[in-house]
Amino acid sequence: MVSSAIASRSGPDLRAAYDVVVVGAGPVGLTLALLLADRGVSVGILEARTTPEQQGSKALCMQRETLEIWHSIGIGERVAQLGTAWSVGRTYFRDTELFSITLPGSSGEHFPPFVNISQSEVEQALVQRALAHEHVTIHYGQTMVGVGQDDEAVTLAGVLSESSSYGADVDDPVRQGDRPMPDGVRRITGRYAVAADGARSQVRRLLGIDFPGHTHADRFLIADIRAELPFPAERRFWFDPPFNPGRAVLIHPQPDGIWRIDWQVPGDFDLDAERESGRLEQRIRQIIGDVDYAEVWLTVYRFHQRCAGTWRQGRVLLAGDAAHLMSPFGARGLNSGVADSANLAWKLEHVLAGRTPESLLDSYCDERLAAAQENLAVTEETMRFMAPPPDFRAERDAILRASTTDPIARAAVNSGRLATPMIYAGGLFPAHRPGDPELVGTVLADARTEDGSRLRQCLTSAAGRWLALTVGARSPAVPDGVVVLADDSPAVRSIYAPDGSARSYLIRPDGYVAACTDPTREDVRAAWLAGTAAQP
Numbered sequence: 001m002v003s004s005a006i007a008s009r010s011g012p013d014l015r016a017a018y019d020v021v022v023v024g025a026g027p028v029g030l031t032l033a034l035l036l037a038d039r040g041v042s043v044g045i046l047e048a049r050t051t052p053e054q055q056g057s058k059a060l061c062m063q064r065e066t067l068e069i070w071h072s073i074g075i076g077e078r079v080a081q082l083g084t085a086w087s088v089g090r091t092y093f094r095d096t097e098l099f100s101i102t103l104p105g106s107s108g109e110h111f112p113p114f115v116n117i118s119q120s121e122v123e124q125a126l127v128q129r130a131l132a133h134e135h136v137t138i139h140y141g142q143t144m145v146g147v148g149q150d151d152e153a154v155t156l157a158g159v160l161s162e163s164s165s166y167g168a169d170v171d172d173p174v175r176q177g178d179r180p181m182p183d184g185v186r187r188i189t190g191r192y193a194v195a196a197d198g199a200r201s202q203v204r205r206l207l208g209i210d211f212p213g214h215t216h217a218d219r220f221l222i223a224d225i226r227a228e229l230p231f232p233a234e235r236r237f238w239f240d241p242p243f244n245p246g247r248a249v250l251i252h253p254q255p256d257g258i259w260r261i262d263w264q265v266p267g268d269f270d271l272d273a274e275r276e277s278g279r280l281e282q283r284i285r286q287i288i289g290d291v292d293y294a295e296v297w298l299t300v301y302r303f304h305q306r307c308a309g310t311w312r313q314g315r316v317l318l319a320g321d322a323a324h325l326m327s328p329f330g331a332r333g334l335n336s337g338v339a340d341s342a343n344l345a346w347k348l349e350h351v352l353a354g355r356t357p358e359s360l361l362d363s364y365c366d367e368r369l370a371a372a373q374e375n376l377a378v379t380e381e382t383m384r385f386m387a388p389p390p391d392f393r394a395e396r397d398a399i400l401r402a403s404t405t406d407p408i409a410r411a412a413v414n415s416g417r418l419a420t421p422m423i424y425a426g427g428l429f430p431a432h433r434p435g436d437p438e439l440v441g442t443v444l445a446d447a448r449t450e451d452g453s454r455l456r457q458c459l460t461s462a463a464g465r466w467l468a469l470t471v472g473a474r475s476p477a478v479p480d481g482v483v484v485l486a487d488d489s490p491a492v493r494s495i496y497a498p499d500g501s502a503r504s505y506l507i508r509p510d511g512y513v514a515a516c517t518d519p520t521r522e523d524v525r526a527a528w529l530a531g532t533a534a535q536p
């Protein structure tokens with residue numbers, strides 16, 4: 001799909017032109033690249049790291065919807081099989097269990113609510129797929145240092161990550177015109193570019209996009225250790241436990257006998273001093289006892305709450321941590337970044353294919369900004385309870401003390417609200433019609449179809465096209481780019497037509513229910529036009 005317009009504009013040093021250039025081969029950039037590539041879009045990725053190997057892990061809890069998205073690009077099953085499934089989370093105050101939650105699942109659903117697996121292992125699976133994909137090229141060891149754009153394309157300047165001096169101002173390669181770039185600088189062009197270059201996004205900085213928010217004072221010590229422990233495969237969270245008085249501890253299971261222990265520590269915590277003094281060893285022993293263990297990964301983090309002021313500047317869009325940054329309690333960082341990719345991929349593909357106007361990209365910004373704001377609000381509430389500011393500390397402590405006996409206090413305890421797929425409301429999606437199940441703006445609830453398949457599988461098979469799920473009626477004729485699925489299985493009916501009346505649901509390629517209409521050709525077409533911002 002690379003346009004000849006771009007190819008003909010190539011200067012002598014322009015070595016690569018793609019439909020889309022992605023900056024950053026993290027989980028968000030790789031997921032986006034694969035979603036696009038599976039739809040025939042050519043993608044070039046600029047990655048500053050020199051190899052795919054990643055030290056350490058960061059994210060751990062992969063949500064069901066994320067697995068579904070990965071399933072559509074061929075790695076969902078593998079990640080789920082390699083990971084540790086869990087569905088129970090317990091919260092304690094000191095030695096007393098306050099409550100437990102069991103995450104909902106249903107027999108129609110393919111993946112468990114959450115799978116724990118290290119981010120680096122997921123990235124390896126994504127990289128393997130990307131390296132084998134004919135439409136993806138990863139330029140490792142290329143640090144993006146410049147970005148410019150005009151009416152037709154975005155041009156990025158990349159330098160070898162190992163060389164820090166490239167001698168000239170390449171902030172805006174478009175301004176350089178056809179002049180050759182300095183030695184060691186590569187120009188890469190795409191019709192669109194996506195900044196998936198993480199929290200310290202250079203693209204965001206070069207575009208002058210602000211990233212307001214704040215940083216939490218407390219820090220978190222994270223130890224992934226390998227040990228044979230009699231711990232359950234559950235998320236367990238303690239406030240003020242004997243093994244970390246006054247602060248919190250979180251324990252998570254991982255595959256291969258690895259456990260993540262996450263201690264809240266003071267802002268001036270010094271890991272080297274902790275290790276040298278033997279206090280680190282004591283910390284671990286207080287939790288695991290006298291069992292052999294090996295350190296797998298150890299680090300100290302400070303968490304941030306930030307959101308970019310704008311997510312699109314012309315042909316450049318932000319996604320993932322480049323656009324939003326939040327504390328990981330609730331597992332909303334990577335999971336929402338992957339949802340950004342799913343939202344953006346089909347929109348970029350539709351725009352590139354000329355199916356819809358470019359303004360469709362603004363709906364990416366509106367929808368995912370709303371999701372980021374919700375995630376930031378939820379995680380901020382958790383952090384406020386976990387690391388209370390001085391004016392809330394006494395009240396927080398009183399809530400915790402009361403929570404062992406008082407159900408109202410217990411309900412106010414916040415140890416993290418786990419990620420769920422965004423529900424789009426508030427005018428972002430058309431309102432549902434009276435009498436229809438309130439599914440518009442939600443992600444497709446999975447169910448077995450008449451032929452024993454699953455709705456999600458049917459969506460994957462639609463390969464980037466919309467699905468018109470029609471229940472209780474013959475299939476309406478649909479516009480190009482829409483696949484009809486007429487199904488009357490009891491499982492599908494119970495969710496989509498509980499009152500028995502015939503309906504069509506328009507399902508977007510990212511799995512969202514965009515509209516519920518009468519199953520007529522005109523209504524389905526009108527709903528599709530509205531959902532793609534296309535002109536009738």
Ligand SMILES: Cc1cc2nc3c(=O)[nH]c(=O)nc-3n(C[C@H](O)[C@H](O)[C@H](O)COP(=O)(O)OP(=O)(O)OC[C@H]3O[C@@H](n4cnc5c(N)ncnc54)[C@H](O)[C@@H]3O)c2cc1C
Nearest residue numbers: 024026027028048059060061144197198320321333334335
């Ligand atoms: C301790 C911890 C635990 C977490 N746990 C969870 C969890 O359980 N669940 C969850 O959902 N989230 C979790 N998160 C958040 C999650 O790790 C991030 O949201 C996720 O890494 C974001 O992915 P990304 O692809 O946007 O960015 P990144 O993973 O940061 O990837 C960005 C990529 O861009 C590259 N890059 C950067 N600058 C340039 C440049 N100038 N040129 C070229 N390449 C560049 C980097 O090398 C990197 O490969 C956790 C985070 C932390 C710190």
